Amino acid sequence: MVLIVMSTGFLLILMGLYGSLTNRNILRMIVSFTVTNTGVNLVLISVGYMPGRTAPILDETVAVSEVAQRIIDPVPQALVLTAIVIGVGVTALMLAYAYRLYETKGTLDISQFTELKW
Amino acid sequence: MVSPLVLLGTPLGMAFLLGMLQNRWRFASYGITLLTMTCMSLFSADWVLGFASGSLVATDFSTAGAPPPFAISLRMSLTEASLILLVNLAGLFSTLYLKEELLRIGRRGMAVLLIDIMALCGIILTRDIFNLFVFFELVVISTGGLVLLSDDQRAPSAGFKYLIVSQLISVLLLIGIIFAYHSTGTLNIDGMAAASLGLLKGGALAFFLILIAVISELKPFPANGWALDIYESAHPAFSAIFSAAASSAALFAVAKLLPMGGESWLPVVSSIGLVSFLAANLFALCQENDRRLLGYSSIAQTGLVLVVIGQQDILGERYLFIAGGILLAHAVAKAGLYWLSGLLSNRHLTAWTVLRQSPLLLFAFISFIALLVGLPPFPGFYAKWELVHLLAQEGRLAILGLVLLGALVEAGYLFRWFGKVVKRSDGGEEAAVFSVAPIKTLVVFAAVAGGWSLGYLWGQLSLFDNILHTIPVLFALGFLLLERFPVWLKNSLAIVGLVSYYLISYPAYDPMQLIFGTVILIGGGVILLASYSVSGRRMGFYPSAMLMFAGLSLLIEAKDSFHFFVAWELLTIGSYFLILRGKQSEPHALSYLVFSLGGAFLILAGFALAAEGVELFPLSSLSQVTADKAPWVFILLAVGFMTKTASVGLHIWLPGAHAEAETDVSPMVSGILLKAGLYGLVVLLLGMGKQQLYGVELTHVMLWIGALSALLGNLMAVFQEDAKRLLAYSSIGQMGYALFGLALMNHLGWLMALMFVINHYIYKSMLFLSVGGVAKRTGTRLMYQMGGLITLMPLSFIAVLIGIIAVSGVPPLSGFGGRWIFYNAILTAEYRLPIILIFLAGPIAFLYLFRLIHTLFLGQLKDEHRQIKEAPFWLIVPQMIFVACLMAFALVPGVALRRFDLYLNQFFPQGGLNWEGVSITSQFGYWSPVSIMVVVMVIFASLLGWLIFVNRKAQKVKQFNMVFAAERPYRPETTHFAWNFFAPYKKALGFLIQPLATRFWGMVMDLLHTSADLTRRFYTGNGQTYAIHLLAFVVVVYLFSMGSL
Secondary structure, three states: OHHHHHHHHHHHHHHHHHHHHHOOEHHHHHHHHHHHHHHHHHHHHHHHOOOOOEOOOOOOOOOHHHHHHHEOOHHHHHHHHHHHHHHHHHHHHHHHHHHHHHHHHOOOEHHHOOOOOO | OOOHHHHHHHHHHHHHHHHHOOOOOHHHHHHHHHHHHHHHHHHHHHHHHHHHOOOOOOEEEEOOOOOOOOOOEEEEOHHHHHHHHHHHHHHHHHHHHOHHHHHHHOHHHHHHHHHHHHHHHHHHHEOEHHHHHHHHHHHHHHHHHHHOOOOOOOHHHHHHHHHHHHHHHHHHHHHHHHHHHHHHOOOEHHHHHHOOHHHOOOHHHHHHHHHHHHHHOOOOOOOOHHHHHHHHHOOHHHHHHHHHHHHHHHHHHHHHHHHHHOHHHHHHHHHHHHHHHHHHHHHHOOOOEHHHHHHHHHHHHHHHHHHHHHOHHHHHHHHHHHHHHHHHHHHHHHHHHHHHHOOEOOOEHHHHHHHHHOHHHHHHHHHHHHHHHOOOOOHHHHHHHHHHHHHHHOOOHHHHHHHHHHHHHHHHHHHHHHHHHHHOOOOHHHOOOEOOOHHHHHHHHHHHHHHHHHHHHHHHHOOOOOHHHOHHHHHHHHHHHOOOOOHHHHHHHHHHHHHHHHHHHHHHOOHHHHHHHHHHHHHHHHHHHHHHHOOOOOOOHHHHHHHHHHHHHHHHHOOEHHHHHHHHHHHHHHHHHHHHOOOOOHHHHHHHHHHHHHHHHHHHHHHHHHHOOOOOOEHHHHHHOOOOOHHHHHHHHHHHHHHHOOOOOOOOOHHHHHHHOOOOHHHHHHHHHHHHHHHHHHHHHHHHOOOEEOOEEHHHHHHHHHHHHHHHHHHHHHOOOEHHHHHHHHHHHHHHHHHHHHHHOOHHHHHHHHHHHHHHHHHHHHHHHHHHHHHHHHOOOEHHHOOOOOOOOHHHHHHHHHHHHHHHOOOOOHHHHHHHHHHHHHHHOOOOHHHHHHHHHHHHHHHHHHHHHHHHHOOOOOHHHOOOOOOOHHHHHHHHHHHHHHHHHHHOOHHHHHHHHHHHOOOOOOOOOEOOOOOEEOOOOEEOHHHHHHHHHHHHHHHHHHHHHHOOOOOOOOOOOOOOOOOOOOOHHHHOOOOOOOHHHHHHHHHHHOOHHHHHHHHHHHHHHHHHHHHHHHOOOOHHHHHHHHHHHHHHHHHHHHHHO
16 A cells, blocks of 8 residues: 555656656646645655554544554654645746746747756 | 744744735835844844854754654754854845835735745754755745846746756655655654664665755756856845855755765765866856856855865864855855846946946955955965865865866956956946945945955964964055055055065064065065156055065065965965056956966965975975975975966966066066065975985976076067067076076075076066166057167166166176076086076077167167157166166175075085185186176276277268168068067077967867857756756766765
């Protein structure tokens, strides 16, 4: 299970990277990056997952004394949450940029924005 | 002290507060932003002071009431405090600078700026790796926003390229973090270091991903196209933050992470830094856009700090001093330069010529460049000195060499830029506009003040003296404050300063120092008399000249390698500014500087090798260098000194630099400055004596170099059309003689070399002054455009006549004394072939000297010169003093030489001279100055009388009593006898003076430029290409580090 999730995650990362490096359309690149981000989040979760344990919520089903043995590590999940939020922020910024770039040149082709070079 | 949490919370809270304000309350929002930045700067300054005074110790602050690994912790120590002070000050001044833009955009822009600064502080303070990631992402987002502040249409594309790359970086970082967490069970950096992440299964890969992600934020070559585009197009105030603050924060992050991986990763970091340093400096050579050039330079400097971080295993407790010196100097200088660039409307390097309208801004500009290059008295200088010494001590010579090479290239393009700014015409109608914005200017000067204070601070912290505490340097810098006053006042002050410094110090000099000291200080004062002929204020002349004299006087007083090197750098810089003042001297001053700094770096490397870890290496210990290193030290130092004496092969800077300099500067740089190189050689040879490398006697090699310099320098002088160039080439020959004398390594050889020091000073200064005076009156330096000036400028004629008699070494003047000692010296030497060369050089000197006096003063007077007068009074005065000196020195050479002869006995007991009575005797013969003078005078007087007697009835022919043929030559100068004066000799000997050295160095420069121009084209400007660069960089570094670990 963990292996499947993790391989899916890495697969998504590679797909996303491939997409972002081969598509010249800026919007397609942004979509590819969100795919990559999803892949990264999957990897994070899969690494933090511990088979056979329960969610890290302390209520009457989990006794405090055996918390360390029963629940999975909550930290990776917290990290994923944070990473998602940040990912959303960056994606929004990239979209805003896409809009701005389209305004300046009337195109979304990344290879058209090469005045700055050398 | 304010808790670090508050430091992070304040800007965050204020940014939220700004979000709740109304749009139209622009000034209130700006006020809040400014106030927040001010408070943050004060809070961090408070921390810095606390740590600096020793009342605080490094502390970890846990958040959320739990220690790590259960919660994030922040650390505060002197390093963190200084860095957040840097970040906050950069933020504060950029906020001031951005006033107009921020008021236009409104509170949102200000909030983003606050977040950016807060996130940079967070990167510095946090000890939690995921927290680090969050702060990096905040920097990415706020950078994305701030790039749009620019009104450059291209900025959005640069920002987007940055976002693409930062996506990749965050992928690497996140995956690295989660696997590192998986291996160690903690997110705390210290916890990971304690668990030695790098040694765990999979931990090395995880660490690599984290490290490479953070390093990528440093814009390493080649994964840095995006950063250059941002530097080029963003608002300069943001670029200042981006370069000064963001790079520093990311560098600190790298330093913080490294303990997690262990020492084996240090070479990887060093290599990345070194490659970036070299490549970025190389590419900067071809830049014409100011901000892009500064961007390349930023990347280079960041690379250099990365090298230092990678070398921390050998730097010990000096690590922070070295890294901090380079980092802070770079940050202040780069922020200042970006702020300065915001005052100018045009982005071409030459557009900076408008800075000339404001001497203060020009001073700011050169201060920043000196900070970047690491010249004394700035922190980079102290840092580089210690870095090089520690590298040499540990035998990391490849790194040492490459660092110095990169630094030389960097100095080259920065000073080339400075030369353009000072010398180029300002472009007429397309001239850049220079905006006078009081606040922005003030911000620039804040950076200048910061740079100089850092220089002072680093001087205090250094293991050695503070350069800013030495009297000569302060005297020179003091002239900066006197710039408003007229020349006569400053000149008098300068002369009084030189002479009184001599009077104070000479009792402590030994005879060797006395000779050099007299030439430098008293000689300098005499030449400065000529400067009275200049009227006005002469901005920039006196600080430069006095800096050179400060360097020279400190040089002869130096007892250890540090002070020697400081003096060497000071005199180089001062003389560079002096030479740069000439009308056409821009390229020549640059080549002078590049050769001199190259030589200085060789000297630095030589001293570092010799010191072997001794903190303050006394020059007298040169004799105790271990036998395996000694010849290499000797070569490095000797070649370094020979760049200053312009020995053949390293001479190409001299003719232009000396010929194009101003009238009173030429004698200073020729008559006095060249002696610095000789002094260095004297110190070196006294210390190390004869050295052998693979069986080759190195002093023998020097002998050959000296002989070749004498021969070729003289030969090249023969074929010059330009009178000052002729004199300049002749200096190469004269220095060749002196080098030859020293390399003989016997008593008389040294005596002769010292005699050359005095003689060459007197006659070359005199000739440069009289030829300069002639050039001033006639408006040309080309000899075929002059002639017949003897009646119009008789005093100049007398000076030249006496001068050439002295130079050529014929009786009765002191040149003959030099020759006499010289012939005695070579009779005892065992080398035959170089002696033949040096004999040949003698008659060749006659050729150019004859040409000089003949074409200038004899022959036909030119029509357009009929009205000219004698050279200005103040140019004549020192010449007449020199004439008197030459006469006196010819009659009683013993006054100067006798003491020195005795002094030499302790080094070379054999073969001294006998000074009894009026004549001087050696083992081969005697020399009686007075009787020679009498004999020559009698012969001269009787011949002159006879000539007058036989010519008493001669008919005077008017100049134009002749017939012209009806031919109008295509090039009029070809009909003048003085043009190509020695054509037959040129046919016969021209092959000897093919400009091989010029061609060789030209080829080196072309090669550098062409390769830079070709390789920089792989920055295609396409964001996707940049992403591929990054991935390729990661893969290559991975393979490299796996191979090396």
